[in-house]
Structures are given as structure tokens and as C-alpha cells.
Amino acid sequence: MVDMGLITGAVTTLKTAVDIASSLKEINDLTVMRNKVIEMQNLIMSAQGTAVAAQSQMLQMVHEIAELKAQVAKVEEWKATSERYHLVDYGGNTLAYELTEKAANGEPIHRLCPVCFEQRRRSILQFRFKTNAGQQKYACVPCDREFDFGHRQSSSAPAHRTISQGGW
Ligand SMILES: [Zn+2]
Incomplete structure (x- = not known):
């Protein structure tokens, strides 16, 4: 099952990054601006990591669904035979x-x-x-x-x- 908390967390992180991006134009201090850019980069990287984790969970789910389908097919096949x-x-x-x-x-x-x-x-x-x-x-x-x-x-x-x- 894909953890919906992961996706929500990634969206929140990206929203924070966007907020920082829009605040950049009001900052004149180069050092503050550089720090904000670094902070933004970290947030984007974190969101990217979360997206990868969610994708891996989704792949696992696809695999589990395929296994379950195969099990159901086997059960149905035996039902038809046993009847x-x-x-x-x-x-x-x-x-x-x-x-x-x-x-x-x-x-x-x-x-x-x-x-x-x-x-x-x-x-x-x-x-x-x-x-x-x-x-x-x-x-x-x-x-x-x-x-x-x-x-x-x-x-x-x-x-x-x-x-x-x-x-x-
Ligand atoms: Zn036997």
C-alpha cells in the first residue's frame, strides 16, 4: 500500500520551496539569498527522495497485485476442476x-x-x-x-x- 503521508509530505515540502522562491525577489542581501537558495535545494532534494520512495512502494504494490491475480486464477481454475x-x-x-x-x-x-x-x-x-x-x-x-x-x-x-x- 502506498503511504499517502509520503505524498502529502512531498507536496508540503515543495510548497515550502515555492514560498522561498517567491520570497527571493524581496531579499537584497546576497548571503541571505544564497542561504535561501541552499534551503530551497535541500527541500527539493528531500521531496525528490520521498517521490522515489513512493514510486518504489507503488512498484511493490503492482507486483503484489499481479501475485494476487495469479492466486485468484489458480483458485478459480481448481474450482472449475473440482466441480x-x-x-x-x-x-x-x-x-x-x-x-x-x-x-x-x-x-x-x-x-x-x-x-x-x-x-x-x-x-x-x-x-x-x-x-x-x-x-x-x-x-x-x-x-x-x-x-x-x-x-x-x-x-x-x-x-x-x-x-x-x-x-x-
Ligand atoms: Zn495422491
């Missing part, structure tokens, strides 16, 4: 974000890593295999995590499991 997904329970409280069909735009339905999602990162989970407990194991490559989805089935009750190709 395409919804949280799904695949059974037994095993959750992941899944692409909403209406927002698929031709993409195949896929799951996103819930950990990366909370960090505003879209990371598609890759299916690995079906576990002995009948769960589907997925992996997130960026965060190096694995997730088991679905109800955990005890091996003593295999009849409960639907038989599918590629099953264990």
Missing part, C-alpha cells in the same frame, strides 16, 4: 472423488486421489489389482499411496463375492 467430481463411497467407508458423468466431456469415468484432491491437485488413480479380500487396489503415482476400495470380504465367505474375469 466436475463428487465424493463416492465404494463400500465400507472407502472414499474417492469420481468424475461426474454430466461433466465428463468425453473423458472416461475415473477416480481421483482424495489426498491429492485436498491439496488441490487432480491425480487420477490407477487400478492395480483385486485383493484377496475382494477389494480393488488403486494407486496414486504422484503421492505414492495405495487405496483399497470396496467392502472387505472375509475369505471364508467367497460366495458373497461376484465372480468376474480376472478375480482372485
